[in-house]
Amino acid sequence: MTPAAERVLEVAGKLFYDNGIHAVGVEAIASEAGVTKKTLYDRFGSKDALIAHYLRRRDERWREHVIRVVEQRGRIAPARRLLLVFDALEQWIAEENPRGCAFVNAHAELPDAAHPGRDVIREQKQWLLEYLRTLAREAGVRNPRKLATSLLVLIEGANVTSTLGVVPGAVGNAKEVAKQLIESS
Amino acid sequence: MTPAAERVLEVAGKLFYDNGIHAVGVEAIASEAGVTKKTLYDRFGSKDALIAHYLRRRDERWREHVIRVVEQRGRIAPARRLLLVFDALEQWIAEENPRGCAFVNAHAELPDAAHPGRDVIREQKQWLLEYLRTLAREAGVRNPRKLATSLLVLIEGANVTSTLGVVPGAVGNAKEVAKQLIESS
DNA sequence: TTGACAGTATACCGATCGGTTTAGTACGTC
DNA sequence: GACGTACTAAACCGATCGGTATACTGTCAA
Structure with a gap:
């Protein structure tokens, strides 16, 4: 480069x-x-290739951010680490994400499934789901796959709603729901 | 017209x-x-005015759809009516929404807060939140405002994740979480 | 009968789109 | 000294963008 x-x-x-x-x-x-x-x-x-590069670069920064926040402190109970992902999201929104998820937004503008950027979008969401699943497994919950899915839904929902401005405390709300969900898992 | x-x-x-x-x-x-x-x-x-009309028209169809599904059967427990909103979403996605929420997508393309379409986007989300709040109030839960917010987060999250194709059963999953949430409210 | 209204057909406007081409400069390495 | 690489400068391509202008036809109500 x-x-x-x-x-x-x-x-x-x-x-x-x-x-x-x-x-x-x-x-x-x-x-x-x-x-x-x-x-x-x-x-x-081409512009399309540049778009894909843009998304890839942003995904890298996002993953680094999440991992940094979740794994900053040495010894934390795995169950609480799941909640740290919501803190990571809240920081990300405040610092870098005023216009919502770049990947959701890009998906809205790239209807062609063959566009090189579409792979990056899919991989970004897939990574987060896998990461949540790993944390859930480490937390020893009964059904890590299911919990990870629920948490991903909460995260994406909190991101959208707080961006659209309808629900100011969306991330905090989602974190509370997540807490309840983890405790009963 | x-x-x-x-x-x-x-x-x-x-x-x-x-x-x-x-x-x-x-x-x-x-x-x-x-x-x-x-x-x-x-x-x-102008094209901008046409965009606003397009969003307005779609919002009307969405509201009618939700109300039709939720209020189709005469006497249903108010608490269960909240869950019917998730059924309405699932149908909507299958029939009219393969590319995700039109309002979230439009928001991604209209960064100017003064664009006439932005009002429609805000009102669409606001309406759903109010509708959920009304249903929650009728269900007699302790904190209708809070429950409605949580449900909105779940709905938006389910819409996004099922569109992006990462979580095929996202709406069903969100509905389960919602059920648990309503029961403990 | 007149006039307002909804519509077609077509040409036009300046600006911008993604992308290419040609020519030339600076730098570092065999 | 020759070659490859990274870059600037600037003109150019056909196509499309949102939007306007002129001229004309059909319908219907006062």
Whole structure:
């Protein structure tokens, strides 16, 4: 990844997320990054490929964030670690996610299932589900698969509703429900 | 609403939802509806206004659907009526919502808070929250406001996750969680 | 009978879209 | 000194974008 490509990816990440993918032209990305369109196309090949790179990069940051928050403190009961995911979400929303889940938003703009970005979207959700399942298994609950699914639903729901502004304390509410769910599992 | 305007609105509803708002041009809508661009602009004024009309129309259909399913059978315990909302969602997804919540999707494409469509999006979510609150109040739970919020989070989460294809039985799962939540309220 | 209204047909507007092409510069490595 | 690589500058491509203008037809009610 050359310095110019790095700048393009950073700018694309900001513009795509803030304005929506279709609303941003490659011309705007290139000029904002202080780069020629030729350089952009030399590095990424197409806008669609750049979109996929953008999503991949954001997914990486998201995973690192979650893992950092959940595993920051050394010894915590596995059951409580599941609740830390909700804290991670709340921080993420406050710091990087004012316009909702970038992957849900991208899915709305990429109806073609063959688009390279669609794989990244699926993998992002799949990873979180697997991560929750692992934590649930470590917590020794009866049905880790089922609990992980319920928690994923709560997380996605909290993300959407708090973004749409209908429910200000959505993440906190979801965390309470999650707590109750974990205790009875 | 003239016959031509009706056709435009119907076509716009299909194209906007299936392809995303920005991806659809007014030219395509007009020709698909068998109408001139002039007629489209005479009736709706601008693409942004048409977008708002599209959302409004879809919201109306959604509300009617929910109310029909929840209130179809005469005498049902109010607590069970809350669960019927999940059945309404499941039907809606199967029949009209393969690409996820149109309002969440539209929100992803309309970053400008002053866009006329944004009001419709907010009102759609607000209505559902109020409706859930009313049902919860009738069910005699301790904290209707809180239960309604939790259920809204579950509904939105189930909608997103089942659309993204990560969790096939998301709505059913959410309904189970809801049941547990209602019983302990 | 007149006029408002709903509509078609078609050409046009400037701007922007994603993407390509040609030419040339700076740098580092065999 | 030659070659590959990373980059800038700028013109260019056809297509499409949202929106407007002009001219004309049909219907219906006052």
